[in-house]
Amino acid sequence: MGRKELPGDEGLLIKPSTSVHTIFMRFAIDVVFLDKSLRVVKVSPDMRPLRFAAAFRGACSALELNTGAAVAARVEKGDQLAIIED
Numbered sequence: 001m002g003r004k005e006l007p008g009d010e011g012l013l014i015k016p017s018t019s020v021h022t023i024f025m026r027f028a029i030d031v032v033f034l035d036k037s038l039r040v041v042k043v044s045p046d047m048r049p050l051r052f053a054a055a056f057r058g059a060c061s062a063l064e065l066n067t068g069a070a071v072a073a074r075v076e077k078g079d080q081l082a083i084i085e086d
Contacts, residue, residue, distance in 0.1 A: 004026055004027065005026075005027050005066070006027075006029070006064070006065070006066045009066075009069075010066075011063055011064055011065040011066075011069070012063070012064040013061060013062075013063050013064075013083070014061060014062045014063075014064065015060065015061035015062075016060055016061060017033075017059070017060075017061055017062040018033070018054060018055055018056070018059045018060070018062075019052065019053065019054035019055070019062075020047075020052075020053055020054075020062050020064065021051065021052045021053075022047050022048065022049045022050060022051045022052075023049070023050055025049050026049060027049070027067070028046050028047055028048045028049070028067040029047050029064045029065060029066065029067055030043070030044070030045045030046065030047070030064070030065040030066070030067055030068065030069050030070035030071070031043070031044040031047055031053050031062055031063070031064055031065075032044075032062070032063040032065065032070055032075055032081070033053075033055035033059040033061070033062050033063075034059065034060065034061045034062070034063060034081060035058045035059060035060055036060045037080070038061075038080065038081045038082065038083065039078065039079070039080050039081070040075060040076065040077050040078060040079045040080075040081065041055050041057065041058045041059050041077060042055040042059065042077060043070050043075055043076065043077065045067070045068075045070055045071055046067050046068070047067075063081075
């Protein structure tokens with residue numbers, strides 16, 4: 001919140017989270033809701049400011065990405081994601 005954009009290929013993993021809002025944001029984001037094993041339970045692409053999204057079943061965390069990133073990566077419900085740290 002308060003930023004003009006997400007830098008480059010960065011994202012924000014919010015844990016725990018079953019919902020997100022973009023009330024104080026200045027830009028659109030993609031939101032990928034994940035269960036405890038990082039399996040995608042819902043994708044909310046292109047969430048513009050002043051919006052709300054929730055995954056009512058199974059979500060434990062939310063991954064916020066630059067708008068278009070989830071679509072470009074072809075992220076879909078049921079996909080298994082992995083976190084790789086440098």
